[in-house]
Amino acid sequence: MTRYIFDPFGKLYAERTGSMVSSEIRDLLSITARPDVISLAGGLPETGALSPEVMAEIAREVFLEDGPGSLQYGPTDGYAPLKRILCEIMALEKIHAHPEEIVITSGAQQALEILAKIFINPGDWVVVEAPSYVGALNSFMSYQPRFITVGMDEEGLKTELLSESLTALRKRGERAKFIYTVPNFQNPAGITMSARRRARLLEIAREFELLIIEDNAYGLLRFEGQPLEPLKAQDPENVVYLGTLSKILSAGLRIGWVYAPAPVTERVLLAKQSADLCTSSLTQRIAFRYFTTQNWRGVIEKLVETYRERKETMLEALEEFFPEEATWTKPQGGFFVWASLPPFINTSDMLANAVENKVAYVPGTGFYPDEQGTNEMRLAFCHPPPEKIWEGVERLSKVVNRELSIARSLGLDIKNKNNKRLEEP
Amino acid sequence: MTRYIFDPFGKLYAERTGSMVSSEIRDLLSITARPDVISLAGGLPETGALSPEVMAEIAREVFLEDGPGSLQYGPTDGYAPLKRILCEIMALEKIHAHPEEIVITSGAQQALEILAKIFINPGDWVVVEAPSYVGALNSFMSYQPRFITVGMDEEGLKTELLSESLTALRKRGERAKFIYTVPNFQNPAGITMSARRRARLLEIAREFELLIIEDNAYGLLRFEGQPLEPLKAQDPENVVYLGTLSKILSAGLRIGWVYAPAPVTERVLLAKQSADLCTSSLTQRIAFRYFTTQNWRGVIEKLVETYRERKETMLEALEEFFPEEATWTKPQGGFFVWASLPPFINTSDMLANAVENKVAYVPGTGFYPDEQGTNEMRLAFCHPPPEKIWEGVERLSKVVNRELSIARSLGLDIKNKNNKRLEEP
Structure with missing residues (x-):
């Protein structure tokens, strides 16, 4: 953020603005929009699985069938026919909701902002996975909570650490x-919470009267292994579930949803009304028409194939080019690999060199509310085609190797100690 | 809002949820959606000035020309080509902005929510016109300020009262x-702030270092008289200006914008990012294509004609049917007439009778943060066709006259004392 030497409104801002930070990702996206930079930074979904001609025809038909409705304000809770579709989508993962139990939001990000607003008093404790989704952290931070961060291993959230913290x-x-948890193919770590950890988390939440916010943005994008039941499917009474169409249809439509226990839903609805009155009537109708006229399950299968290939390319490239001192996660789905380098490498500092070398990633620190993550990075395989991923990892490895050889020449201990946090069961 | 006898999450909500209230308008809209009820309640824009065929073609072309861009996340500050158009729209009212100075929001409602979030600490004083736009009041209230309400007369905000309060x-x-002010054809009162009051308000704001939030949703919808310069045009440094496409193009696209002094814009952008990452890439492109391919000034002229006719019908019907004890404003533009009845009539209580008589309006109390407005009502002429407006006012007058004759038979003083607030210069 630009800092003004003299800001005439300096005395007017609310205290919470002191906790509002810009996502490094946003700042990065503007740099990495340069066509010669291969971006492994932003989590931009693939748009190529949808035919522009088909979407054009859908949009045309929506206007011809219900022009006035598409152009008008709509109900705060969302377009009822689309809510029925969202229930069908949740049913694929064994969550059984009625349309009147859900509220459509302008992307799942709006749901996070609303939940932060209705739950967080300044100073309240909230628990997040470490690392966690930066958009959630930013919304939460702006309401001034204190954070408890709980690390993950290959089974996801370390539930016994959670239990200890709550005790x-x-x-x-x-x-x-x-x-707040992203149990499937977590953003940013690419880790999936195991069935036994899910069961234990639900137990702990009950014991400590802790509400669970489950963000399942990537759940349908599984490359391998058996689907695991969402927390919401196992304990509907104690979980606020967030869904989104951004990863299975389009982020540009800005459609997400909340499926919460009824009293929470009432408050979500009040906050949604203040937030933007309603989500676009047009994009909701386009989404509805898409799901009712197209083979959307086929599109998801196509997306899974696309992302699986990119993930495999990234893992192979990491294996091929990255130094042995680095470690990384092996996601079963989603968009992201999380890489850890030796502790003396600062990935924020290294970024300038990377961009100079025409490759970008997101440094780790933005994904923690505290000082962690300095030697970590998020690598997104969702957007670039495989050959670009391969080349991007190769370029990045040169930057990493240069850091390592400088360290070696200085006689530093280059062993990667920190990565244990993500590897130990 | 449904009150739950036992809410297991009762201990978890943030304090601010105690200040979140449901708009009576929203609750009403569900009742008045019954086709036999003539609704003078919701401020729904006319959608008939746009041809569904033309909008269908625009949407089709947007997908064919830039399908991937329409489906993808976009920049937080908005789609740059549309920002250039919004500057052209502001230039019609003598506001000269550069595209990089504005932030596109998901309707002007989101801008209000964001401004509330970045400016209001609990207990802070904020000033609003009495009455004021309910959506703004709800956003403000949710951040727990204290309100100073300043009445209006036919010249708008009583600036000397404002000066006294601030002193x-x-x-x-x-x-x-x-x-927070709506200088043109105010929602709900239909009043326009005079040139000398605008000048005086700017003076007072400078004197007391009071930021002005100017909401100009209806500025281009003037039926008669000369346009007055927006506050922003006169004092760009001290005014945060809000615009919207909801009234000149479509509310269903959810596009508004903020043009603020630069340091405020930085904070708006941070809050916008948390709020929903970005406004729909698709609806922004549709709006851009609309403005660059269609005779949009002609559409605005058509809308002005439509609304003028409806306003005239409403004023004639009020003259014809309403009792002499009632008074009402005579808007020069916009969507609304504000009516005042004798003080013993409670328009909230009367609403059930009105709906039974198949007509709806919005009771006055929702437009004040305090206890005012019990005998007032907002009558929207924007949506129903003229013959419905005529019939609606006739139906409503029967309900009002019934209240009056009950009062007369009880020997109550039925003189309308309260309306002076809106009538005296």
Whole structure:
């Protein structure tokens, strides 16, 4: 953010603006929009699985069938026919909702902002995975909570650490408001929470009266292994579930949804009304028509194939080019690989060199509310075609190797100690 | 809002949720959606000035020309080509902005929510016109300010009352953060702020270091008289200006914008990012294509004609049917007439009778943050065709006259004392 030497409104801002930070990803996207830079940074979904001609025809028909409705304000809770479709989508993952139980939001990001607004008093404790989705962290931070971060291993959230943290809080007479989790192919770490950890998390949440916010943006994009039941399917009463069409249809339509226990839904609805009155009547109708006229399950299969190939390319390239001192996660779905380098490498500092070498990634620190992540990075395989991923990882490895050889010449201990956090079961 | 006898999450909500209220308008819209009820309630724009065939063709071409861009995330500040168009629209009212100075929001409602978030600490003073736009009040209230309400007469905001209030505050060592005003054809009162009051407001704002939030949703919809310069055109440094496409193109696209002083814009952008990442890439492209291929000034002229006719019908019907004890405003533009009844009539209580008589309006109380407005009502002439407006006012007058004759038979003083607030210069 530009800092103004003299800001005439300096005295007017709310205290919470002090906690508002810009996503490094956003700042990066403007740099990495340069066509010669291969971006492994932004989590931009693939748009090529949808035919522009088909979408053009859908949009045309929506206007011809219901022009006035498409142009008008709509209900705050969303376009009812689309809500029925969203219930069908959730049913694919064994979540059984009624349309009147869900609220459509302008992307899942709006749902996160609304939940932050209705749950967080300044100073409240909230629990997040470490690392966690930067958009969620930014929304939460702007309402000034204190964070408890709980690390992950290959089975996801370390539930016993969570239990210990909550017990310590309880001893001090305090409690946490909610835990935010992305159990499937987590953004940014690419890790999936195991079935036993899910069961344990639900137990702990019940024990400590901790609400669970489950963000399932990537759930239908599984490359391998058996689908695991969402938390919401197992304990509908204690989970606020967030869904989105951004990854299975289009991010440009800005459609997400919340499926929460009824009293929470009432408050979500009030906050949604203040937030933007309603989500676009037009994009909701286009989404509805898409799901009712197209082979959308086929499109998801196509997307899964596309992302699987890119993931495999990225893992092979990492194997091929990255130094042995680096480690990385092996996602079963989604968009992201999380890489850890030796602790003396600062990925924020290294970024300038990477961009000079025409490759970009997101440094790790933005994904933690505290000082962690300095030697970590998120590598997105969702958007570039395989050959670009291969080349991008190769370019990046040169930058990493240069850091390592400087360290070696200085006699530093280059062993990657920190990556254990993500590897130990 | 449904009140739950037992809400397991009762202990978890943020304090601000206690200040979140449902718009009576929203609750009403569901009742008045019954086709036999003539609704003078919701401020729904006319959609008939746009041809569905033309919009269908525009949407089709947008997908064919830039399918991937339409389906993808976009920049947080908005689609640059559309920002250039929005500057052209503002230039019609003598506001000269550069595209990089504005931020596109998901309707002007989102801009209000964002401004509330970045300016209001709990307990802060904010100034609003009395009555004021309910959507703004709801966003503000959810951040727990204290309100100073300043009445209006036929010249708009009573600036000397404002000056007195701010002086009183200053004596107590306090200050107000901002004033929110709708200078043109105000929602709900239909009043336009005179040129001399605008000048005086700008003076007062400078004197008391009070930021002005100017909401100009209806500025281009003037039926008669000369356009008045927006506050922003006169004092760009101290005014945050809000625009919207909802009234000149479509509310269903959800496109508004903020043109603020640069340091404020930086914070708006951070909050926008948390709020929903970006406004729909698709609807922004459709709007851009509409403005670059269609005779949009002609459409605005057509809308002005439509609304003028409806306004005239409403005023004639009020003259014809409403009792002499009622008074109402005579808008020079926009969507709304504000009517005042004798003080013993409670328009909230009367609404059930009105709906039974198959007509709806919005009771006055929702437009004040305090206890005012019990005998007032907003009558929207924007949506129903003239013959429905005529019939609606006739139906409503029967309900009002029934209240009056009950009062007369009880020997109550039925003189309308309260309307002076809106009538005296």
